[in-house]
Amino acid sequence: MHEMALMGDILQLVEKDARSRNMHQIEKIELIVGDLSNALPDALEMAFDVFRARGLALLSEQSRLVIRKEAARAKCTVCGFEYKPDTRLSICPECKLPSGILTAGETFKVQSYEGS
Numbered sequence: 001m002h003e004m005a006l007m008g009d010i011l012q013l014v015e016k017d018a019r020s021r022n023m024h025q026i027e028k029i030e031l032i033v034g035d036l037s038n039a040l041p042d043a044l045e046m047a048f049d050v051f052r053a054r055g056l057a058l059l060s061e062q063s064r065l066v067i068r069k070e071a072a073r074a075k076c077t078v079c080g081f082e083y084k085p086d087t088r089l090s091i092c093p094e095c096k097l098p099s100g101i102l103t104a105g106e107t108f109k110v111q112s113y114e115g116s
């Protein structure tokens with residue numbers, strides 16, 4: 001489960017930033033996770049719970065993880081058709097060429113966090 005490592009990296013970054021702002025606890029972390037980002041929201045939640053249970057990275061019982069999903073979108077470079085792809089490399093449903101490029105859905109980032 002690589003979400004454990006991903007969450008570890010996220011918490012490290014957030015903790016470092018929070019400490020530099022003299023914060024002592026993290027109340028909420030908001031992530032954006034694309035449908036095709038290779039990170040599973042459920043697994044991220046589980047990883048977050050594990051870190052929180054250990055009291056790491058300024059987390060406490062009250063700390064919350066909010067995951068906002070980003071739907072996948074692709075645009076065909078040949079005909080310009082926009083659609084919802086199931087994979088990173090996809091066939092354009094209009095012209096049937098493998099020319100769709102992702103315009104959304106690969107995002108994996110910390111949108112914001114709140115601490116005090």
Ligand SMILES: [Zn+2]
Nearest residue numbers: 076079092095
């Ligand atoms: Zn096309």
